Amino acid sequence: MRDWLLDLRGCRSQVEVAQEVGVSQQHISALEYGTKRPSPAVAKRLAKVLGFDWTRFYEDEDESAGQ
8 A cells, every 4th residue: 555645645536636647546546555556657647746756656666575
């Protein structure tokens, strides 16, 4: 679970964020649950919408792989 992503989404719904990013609600859900890794293009669009560094998705995976 990517709790940091949930925190950044705040009170916005998955549908609202998905529409802004140009992906499905299911895609946003999979990203939040950590079952899907975004393409760099999607990561960049989501980062722009929510205000974070898009490489955070990949840092997360590197940390998980080391454990």
